[in-house]
Amino acid sequence: MPVPWLRILDAVIGVTDLARSRKIRTMAAASESQSVAESARVPGGLEARLAGVVVAALKEAFDRDTRRLDLERQQLEAERLRAERAMQLELLRQAADREIARLRLLAGVDLVAWLGSLGLVAVRTSSASARVTLAVAWVLLLAAIATSFAGQGAVARSLEAKSAGSGAPGASTLWLTIFGLALVAISVLV
Secondary structure (H helix, E strand, C coil), X not given: CCCCHHHHHHHHHXXXXXXXXXHHHHXXXXXXXXXXXXXXXXXXXXXXXXXXXXXXXXXXXXXXXXXXXXXXXXXHHHHHHHHHHHHHHHHHHHHHHHHHHHHHHHHXXXXXXXXXXXXXXXXXXXXXXXXXXXXXXXXXXXXXXXXXXXXXXXXXXXXXXXXXXXXXXXXXXXXXXXXHHHHHHHHHHC
C-alpha cells in the first residue's frame, strides 16, 4: 500500500499550524493584557489625576465666583439702603427748611407790626382803652416773636431727632400773630 505522504504532510502542517495559532493567541492575549495594564496604569492614572485637579480647580473657581457675587449683592443692598436713608434725610431737611422759613416770616411780620404799633402810640394817644388794647397787642406780638424763635429751635431739635416739625411753638406763633394784629387793628379803630 502506498503511504499517503500528502495526508501525513498535511496533518503535520495542520498540527504545526495549530501549535502556532495557540502560541500566537497566548502571545496576543499576553501583549493585550500587558498593554491594557500599562494603559490603565500610566495614561489612565495620569488622566484621572489631571481630571481630579481640573475638577478641583473648577470647583474652587465656582466657589470663589459665588462668594464674589454674594459680596456684590450685599454691597448693592447696602448702597441701596444708604441711598434711601440719604433721600429720607434730604426730604426731612427740606421740610425743616420750609418750616424755619415760615417761622422767620411770621417773626418778621410780628416785628413789623410791633414797630408799626409803636408809631401808633406816638400819633394816637387819645383813650386809655386804646392804650390798653395796644399794650395787650404788644404783649401778643412779642410773645409771637418769642414762640417763633422757640419753634425754630424745636425744628432744629426735631431735625436731629429725624422729624421735621415745630410743634406747639410753631402753631402758637401763628395764633399769637393773628390775635396781636387784631388787637392793633382794634386799638386803631377805638
